[in-house]
Amino acid sequence: MRSLLLGSAVAFATAGIAMADTYRPECFAPAPGTSTISYEAKEGPYKIAFVNGFAGNDWRIAAIQAAKAWAARPENAAKIEEFNVVSVGNDSAAQIAAIDNFIAAGFDAITFIAVNPTAFEPVIRRAERAGTVLVPFDNVLDTDRVVQINESQVELGRLKAQTVMDLLGGEADKILMVNGLPGNATDRDRRIGMMSVLENVEGLEIVEVVGNWDTGTSQKVVSDALATHGQFDGVVSQHGAAGTINAMQAAGHPIVPMGVDGENGVRMLMDELDIPGISASQAPAMSAIALEAAVALLEGNALPQTVYLPIPQVKSEDLAPGVNYFPDLPKSFNTGTGFPDCFAPFTPEELLGQTADNT
Numbered sequence: 001m002r003s004l005l006l007g008s009a010v011a012f013a014t015a016g017i018a019m020a021d022t023y024r025p026e027c028f029a030p031a032p033g034t035s036t037i038s039y040e041a042k043e044g045p046y047k048i049a050f051v052n053g054f055a056g057n058d059w060r061i062a063a064i065q066a067a068k069a070w071a072a073r074p075e076n077a078a079k080i081e082e083f084n085v086v087s088v089g090n091d092s093a094a095q096i097a098a099i100d101n102f103i104a105a106g107f108d109a110i111t112f113i114a115v116n117p118t119a120f121e122p123v124i125r126r127a128e129r130a131g132t133v134l135v136p137f138d139n140v141l142d143t144d145r146v147v148q149i150n151e152s153q154v155e156l157g158r159l160k161a162q163t164v165m166d167l168l169g170g171e172a173d174k175i176l177m178v179n180g181l182p183g184n185a186t187d188r189d190r191r192i193g194m195m196s197v198l199e200n201v202e203g204l205e206i207v208e209v210v211g212n213w214d215t216g217t218s219q220k221v222v223s224d225a226l227a228t229h230g231q232f233d234g235v236v237s238q239h240g241a242a243g244t245i246n247a248m249q250a251a252g253h254p255i256v257p258m259g260v261d262g263e264n265g266v267r268m269l270m271d272e273l274d275i276p277g278i279s280a281s282q283a284p285a286m287s288a289i290a291l292e293a294a295v296a297l298l299e300g301n302a303l304p305q306t307v308y309l310p311i312p313q314v315k316s317e318d319l320a321p322g323v324n325y326f327p328d329l330p331k332s333f334n335t336g337t338g339f340p341d342c343f344a345p346f347t348p349e350e351l352l353g354q355t356a357d358n359t
Contacts, residue, residue: 023301027342028293030304037147039133041300045081046108048294050287051098053115053139054181055087055356057214058263058332059239062284063113063138065354066338069346070288072354079295082107086358090181092116096123102132109133109294111287117142117185133297137290138282139184140306147297149290149307151282153186156311157193157238160259163278163315164234165197167257172204172233176225178211178218180238186282187213190238198236207232211240215263215332219243226251234258239282241266242331245275262312265331271319280313283336285346292342312336 022028022036050067054060064085070076071083084102088094092115102110103126110132114120120141127134128145137149165172175198180187198206209225211218218240226232226247234257237244241260246269255275260266262281270279286309293303312335314324321327325335329348338345 022303023296024342027289027339028296028303028307029309031152031306031308034304034306035144036302037297037305038300038302039131039297042108042131042298044079044295044298046079046295046298047082047106048080048109048111048291049084049086049102049107050291051095051102051110051112052085052087053092053095053113054090057212057240059213059261059282059284059334060087060113061332061356062334062351063287064356065351066285066346067111067287067291068354068359069350070291072350076291076295084359087356088115090115092119096120099123099134100126103127103130106130107132108298109135111135111137111290111294113138113287114141114185115139116183117188133294135290135294135297137286139186142185144305147293147303147305147307149286149293149309151286151309151311153189153282154193154196156280156282157190157236158196159193159280159311159313160236160278161194161197164236164257164259165201167276168234170201172201174205174207174229174232175201176222176229176232176235176244177206177208178222178235178237178240178244179208180211180213182210187238194236211237211243213239215240215243217243219247222247223251226253232256234277235260237261239263242269245269245273249273262314262335263331264325264329264333264335267314267319267325267335268327268331270316271321271325274316276316278313278315279319279335280311281334281336283309283312283339284334285336285338288346289339289342309339 258277
């Protein structure tokens, strides 16, 4: 197996839970200080939907593939009456309408990547009245009323920036920061994590560009930044870092420390070019953990309100072909294929056998 791992009304909600108080804490690990949420158990099989927003990059495609791969496994398929996946684009009104349609159709649970973290309070109330379980993940909501699945986005950003600054001996004149899709909680929190390190570096100039978590966009905006600002001492990139590296190579930029994402092509470039730094990612397979959490809640189990999954990561010196990147697989393949404490990780064949189409 080739895979990469690092890693109706609410019945009750209490602060400061211990891991033993919730279902499968080895998988659904509570964020510090989070609460507990459970619902009255429902009899299956269940109708479940995944309402994605933006679907224009490889990460989102991988998240959809992981969700479908999860639903296709026999142990999960036996619990599902109907499973739908839809992508609605970068329009929060369209996403809310899609969720409302599934609520009205009597779906038992809906997972989603929120387009906007602040627009869902009315949806949460409607879901509660209908007895529909909501489980957002990745771009989560600014609420404590539903279970949410994530990695610590602040820590992911901090980890990349701290690694780069450690390699630079804590001193630098100019750093390039390639941010994600504006308006998302994930972009906001990763930037907070990066800035928590970089803003403490004396005399540092931070040049920020918007890469939209997309390889092509990142390549263009980084090319423009290099033309305008010249050379950088280091780079921190949320996602789409293959484009960042390609732009730097095209401009003849020296190799510098980088904090980048976990796409297969990024790790291939890091190893090939001897780029120092770290590859750390938001694993798209968390879409499957959100589905796993939805079923657990429907079955009456208690979960932490905020679940923090481990951050898949590898330092440049530990990169190894066939172990944590795969030269025979597409460059767009995301190496975060699962979380072993939750269920057996997906094989590349399971993931690549799924489409990103609406179902």
